[in-house]
Amino acid sequence: MEILISPFIDGELTPLERGMVSAHLDACPTCRKEYEYLTKLSSALYQNSEIMMAAPVGFKDGLMQRIKEDKKVRPAQYSNWMQRNWKQSAAAAAAAVMIAWGALNMVSTPLVQIAENAPVTVQPDNSSSPVTIAPNVQNTDQTPVIAQNNGTVNPVTKPTVPDQVYKAPVFMNKDRNAVTTILKIKVTDLGVAIQQAQNMAASAQALTLYMGQQVNTDGVYTILKMTVSTEKAYRLSTDLDGLGAVISKDVQKDSLTGRYAGKLSEYQNLLAQLSGEKDPVQRNVLIQHLDLLAAQMKDWEKQADQETIILWLVK
Amino acid sequence: MPNVIDLVVKAQRGDIAAFEELVILYQDKVYSHCHYLAGNPDDAQDLAQEVFVQAFRGIRSFRRDAEFGTWLHRITVNLWINFCRRQRKVTTISIDEPLPTREGEMKRELADEAESPQETVERYEFNQMVARALDRIPVDFKLALILRDVEGYNYEEIAAMLDCSLGTVKSRISRGRQALKKELEKNW
Numbered sequence: 001m002e003i004l005i006s007p008f009i010d011g012e013l014t015p016l017e018r019g020m021v022s023a024h025l026d027a028c029p030t031c032r033k034e035y036e037y038l039t040k041l042s043s044a045l046y047q048n049s050e051i052m053m054a055a056p057v058g059f060k061d062g063l064m065q066r067i068k069e070d071k072k073v074r075p076a077q078y079s080n081w082m083q084r085n086w087k088q089s090a091a092a093a094a095a096a097v098m099i100a101w102g103a104l105n106m107v108s109t110p111l112v113q114i115a116e117n118a119p120v121t122v123q124p125d126n127s128s129s130p131v132t133i134a135p136n137v138q139n140t141d142q143t144p145v146i147a148q149n150n151g152t153v154n155p156v157t158k159p160t161v162p163d164q165v166y167k168a169p170v171f172m173n174k175d176r177n178a179v180t181t182i183l184k185i186k187v188t189d190l191g192v193a194i195q196q197a198q199n200m201a202a203s204a205q206a207l208t209l210y211m212g213q214q215v216n217t218d219g220v221y222t223i224l225k226m227t228v229s230t231e232k233a234y235r236l237s238t239d240l241d242g243l244g245a246v247i248s249k250d251v252q253k254d255s256l257t258g259r260y261a262g263k264l265s266e267y268q269n270l271l272a273q274l275s276g277e278k279d280p281v282q283r284n285v286l287i288q289h290l291d292l293l294a295a296q297m298k299d300w301e302k303q304a305d306q307e308t309i310i311l312w313l314v315k
Numbered sequence: 316m317p318n319v320i321d322l323v324v325k326a327q328r329g330d331i332a333a334f335e336e337l338v339i340l341y342q343d344k345v346y347s348h349c350h351y352l353a354g355n356p357d358d359a360q361d362l363a364q365e366v367f368v369q370a371f372r373g374i375r376s377f378r379r380d381a382e383f384g385t386w387l388h389r390i391t392v393n394l395w396i397n398f399c400r401r402q403r404k405v406t407t408i409s410i411d412e413p414l415p416t417r418e419g420e421m422k423r424e425l426a427d428e429a430e431s432p433q434e435t436v437e438r439y440e441f442n443q444m445v446a447r448a449l450d451r452i453p454v455d456f457k458l459a460l461i462l463r464d465v466e467g468y469n470y471e472e473i474a475a476m477l478d479c480s481l482g483t484v485k486s487r488i489s490r491g492r493q494a495l496k497k498e499l500e501k502n503w
Contacts, residue, residue: 003489006485006489006492007470007488007489010463010469010470010488011469012470038492040441041445041496042463042464042492044441044442044445044446045449045460045461045465048351048445048449049461051347053343053346053347054343054346055342055345056346056356059342059346059363060335060338060342063338063364063367063368064331064335066364066368067331067367067371070368070372071331207435208432209435209439210436258339258340259344261340262319262341263344265318265319265340266319266382266383266384266385269319269320269383270385273380289385
């Protein structure tokens with residue numbers, strides 16, 4: 001039975017097998033525990049993969065240098081045959097964009113069941129005015145259409161799998177910064193200082209995470225990470241200064257704007273793809289990817305609305 | 316705001332500046348992905364560079380009705396699989412080696428608002444240990460687990476990508492999870 005737990009988690013069992021395992025997990029606490037642990041492992045792998053890092057300094061330049069050299073060595077590969085065919089490719093690109101726009105703007109005959117209950121706004125491009133899609137998407141009497149770039153409309157069959165309705169969340173492109181303050185303080189009593197810091201954080205409704213300890217040349221630092229709303233950040237930071245002698249205070253601003261815009265662009269492309277995709281398996285893949293992107297953007301939105309204070313305390 | 320389709324069209328016509336714009340848009344994402352797969356910054360950088368070089372060389376074969384980020388993602392996974400095959404050794408990191416700094420961009424907080432701060436700390440610590448353990452299990456297990464839990468491929472797709480049988484995939488995933496569990500238990 002233990003052998004079936006992994007494929008059960010991965011959805012790889014037949015319905016009959018799934019039923020058996022499910023029933024067994026209800027009845028057997030040992031297997032249940034194993035199932036929960038393995039699920040936690042899978043989640044960890046996934047969550048860790050979502051951690052974004054900045055490419056190292058100079059990465060792009062090193063890469064472009066290599067590409068330029070590569071181009072010199074392989075001139076045949078980079079011939080300009082595309083230029084001869086540019087009219088066709090430009091038209092194809094335009095058609096693709098039109099279809100996407102059309103699909104997202106079908107107020108009367110939506111191609112995709114985007115909203116079930118709440119109205120949804122999706123930004124079709126990076127302009128500032130959002131577009132509302134009608135929430136009543138249950139109309140089965142009208143055939144959804146795709147707008148072609150030559151002005152005609154073609155009927156399209158609705159996606160057949162009802163449980164693959166995709167609810168597109170709202171994303172707005174704007175200037176976003178993730179602000180991090182690194183505050184190093186020398187204190188007389190570590191335990192008291194930590195307690196006081198936590199109290200200050202609590203009154204600012206900040207989330208405090210214990211990050212561990214780090215041994216530096218000037219002592220053992222205890223590190224706390226606080227996440228606080230932007231409006232309360234300055235006050236909290238000032239309060240924390242009072243814990244002891246401030247060794248250093250650095251404010252770092254990390255612009256998320258570019259990355260967010262990049263993700264949003266990806267997201268919109270995928271959404272357009274989804275609207276034209278009928279195959280349920282493919283739809284599922286697309287929806288999973290959309291969820292990933294949505295989660296990242298929501299995370300960045302959250303980061304931008306909040307500030308991080310990393311408190312280093314040393315005795 | 317740069318339009319990805321626009322840049323791709325230009326890059327397909329040989330416009331290097333347009334490709335450079337694409338690199339700027341996607342480099343963090345690709346690098347993060349490479350870093351996670353490769354497990355260390357040096358290999359990650361090599362891999363990431365390779366991804367973009369491949370993308371540049373093959374950009375005219377990119378179908379514009381697909382999504383550029385997904386295409387890069389796929390290139391990354393394929394290159395990494397090849398990379399692992401060439402290496403064919405267990406990648407280990409020493410216990411003392413610090414994990415790369417991810418300050419300000421820590422683990423993605425799930426929508427689960429009900430999680431208490433204490434629970435968040437515990438999950439964070441658990442995830443960190445899983446990250447370390449992942450680089451200590453046999454690379455074949457790591458490959459299969461990542462394709463499954465991170466990339467989201469099903470067993471059949473993984474079998475095709477790794478050029479092995481379905482049974483082998485099942486076994487690697489199952490044994491991989493047990494291996495991770497064992498590594499984690501060592502530290503408690």
